[in-house]
Amino acid sequence: MKGNSLYLDGVSVVFDGFRALNNLSLIVEPGEMRAVIGPNGAGKTTMMDVITGKTRPTAGTVRFGDHDLTRMDEASIANLGIGRKFQKPTVFDALTVFENLELALKAPRGTLAALHWRLGTEAHEKIDETLSEIGLTAGAQDLAGILSHGQRQWLEIGMLLMQDPQLLLVDEPVAGMTDQETEHTAALLRRIAGTRSVVVVEHDLEFVRALGRKVTVLHEGTVLSEGPIDQVQGDPRVIEVYLGR
Numbered sequence: 001m002k003g004n005s006l007y008l009d010g011v012s013v014v015f016d017g018f019r020a021l022n023n024l025s026l027i028v029e030p031g032e033m034r035a036v037i038g039p040n041g042a043g044k045t046t047m048m049d050v051i052t053g054k055t056r057p058t059a060g061t062v063r064f065g066d067h068d069l070t071r072m073d074e075a076s077i078a079n080l081g082i083g084r085k086f087q088k089p090t091v092f093d094a095l096t097v098f099e100n101l102e103l104a105l106k107a108p109r110g111t112l113a114a115l116h117w118r119l120g121t122e123a124h125e126k127i128d129e130t131l132s133e134i135g136l137t138a139g140a141q142d143l144a145g146i147l148s149h150g151q152r153q154w155l156e157i158g159m160l161l162m163q164d165p166q167l168l169l170v171d172e173p174v175a176g177m178t179d180q181e182t183e184h185t186a187a188l189l190r191r192i193a194g195t196r197s198v199v200v201v202e203h204d205l206e207f208v209r210a211l212g213r214k215v216t217v218l219h220e221g222t223v224l225s226e227g228p229i230d231q232v233q234g235d236p237r238v239i240e241v242y243l244g245r
């Protein structure tokens with residue numbers, strides 16, 4: 001498949017003498033979905049901050065295809081097709097699910113007036129396709145304000161998909177979800193990976209298992225272990241610093 005690989009090599013981030021990332025190296029191939037786990041403070045969110053240009057690395061290489069992300073600002077990185085989902089949804093409660101997706105399509109213009117523009121066929125198809133991907137087709141005309149916590153998170157992912165990301169970064173997507181919502185989220189992410197790369201940070205190992213992909217374990221800002229979930233769960237170093245707590 002064509003597309004860009006995410007390439008981190010020897011990345012360090014130092015905050016006032018504290019090493020949040022320490023010689024971190026990681027490659028995510030086009031279309032790959034990678035789960036990243038690790039104890040609190042391991043540097044998982046900092047890694048996403050470095051990829052999105054929010055935090056500058058003190059040392060190391062961060063590339064997306066041929067693009068050197070360490071030399072780009074957040075907006076330019078987003079324009080490359082790197083989307084990030086934050087924990088707190090930014091959906092508009094007073095708009096329907098459909099309207100929220102429509103707004104996301106026009107987000108660069110950023111005004112509610114955009115909603116009153118005539119919606120082209122292509123845009124309509126894109127919204128329908130996204131509704132189906134996030135499993136909210138039946139609720140398309142519901143106000144976002146009545147959605148469950150899980151549904152809001154899926155809508156938020158849908159809003160990111162409207163921007164056609166090549167790489168999606170998702171930090172702790174299933175926090176606060178019911179078991180059933182967690183299962184649905186794993187299925188959703190499996191569906192959307194493949195045509196895009198996805199990096200998912202999560203503490204919920206049942207969820208990580210349900211993703212069924214390669215897992216990277218971070219500890220003290222660097223990769224402690226990497227491989228299938230069974231392998232990393234059986235790794236004595238992982239058990240010692242993370243699982244055995």
Ligand SMILES: Nc1ncnc2c1ncn2[C@@H]1O[C@H](COP(=O)(O)OP(=O)(O)OP(=O)(O)O)[C@@H](O)[C@H]1O
Pocket residue numbers: 015018019020038039040041042043044045046047
């Ligand atoms: N802007 C900052 N200034 C100073 N220290 C920071 C900053 N951002 C993060 N840190 C520190 O860097 C370390 C790594 O934090 P980070 O948020 O990346 O961990 P994490 O793996 O995402 O943890 P969690 O699982 O709790 O979300 C922590 O010790 C944190 O306090």
Ligand SMILES: [Mg+2]
Pocket residue numbers: 044045046171
């Ligand atoms: Mg974090």
